[in-house]
Amino acid sequence: MTRLVVGAAIIRDDRVLAARRVTPPSAAGRWEFPGGKVEPWESTEEAIVREIQEELGCAITVDHWLEGEAKIANTHVLIVARATLADGEPTPAEHDLIRWLSLAELDDVPWLDSDLPFLPELRAILA
Numbered sequence: 001m002t003r004l005v006v007g008a009a010i011i012r013d014d015r016v017l018a019a020r021r022v023t024p025p026s027a028a029g030r031w032e033f034p035g036g037k038v039e040p041w042e043s044t045e046e047a048i049v050r051e052i053q054e055e056l057g058c059a060i061t062v063d064h065w066l067e068g069e070a071k072i073a074n075t076h077v078l079i080v081a082r083a084t085l086a087d088g089e090p091t092p093a094e095h096d097l098i099r100w101l102s103l104a105e106l107d108d109v110p111w112l113d114s115d116l117p118f119l120p121e122l123r124a125i126l127a
């Protein structure tokens with residue numbers, strides 16, 4: 001069964017928040033949209049709001065979901081929400097670094113492969 005993973009492209013002042021993973025070893029040092037797996041009892045929006053609260057200690061509101069979806073191996077599918085900070089300042093609890101990337105900096109970090117399909121739309125948003 002394919003499981004859904006949700007990520008948040010949190011945008012502030014024309015920059016998007018990217019987070020660096022520490023686990024598993026194969027993904028350590030790679031950058032992602034913070035988020036995680038959707039639990040069976042929650043909506044995608046509930047899941048991303050929960051995950052961001054857990055991982056970054058802040059509240060977001062979802063503006064809309066970006067186009068498309070990306071396969072993660074053969075077991076998961078990633079979708080990404082454009083989101084806005086509603087309360088608090090992001091402080092990483094599960095990542096070892098976060099960065100606010102401008103349009104010009106979007107390619108400066110080694111994103112997880114599954115995140116790459118979302119970058120063109122993000123580029124258009126940040127332009």
Ligand SMILES: Nc1nc2c([nH]c(=O)n2[C@H]2C[C@H](O)[C@@H](COP(=O)(O)OP(=O)(O)OP(=O)(O)O)O2)c(=O)[nH]1
Pocket residue numbers: 005006007027031032033034035036037038051072076078112113114115
């Ligand atoms: N959160 C997130 N995960 C991603 C992205 N791109 C990508 O390939 N993944 C992969 C990494 C993981 O294999 C999986 C999500 O796992 P996770 O560890 O973040 O999920 P979770 O917080 O629910 O953790 P758990 O249930 O495994 O404890 O999706 C992304 O942009 N954001």
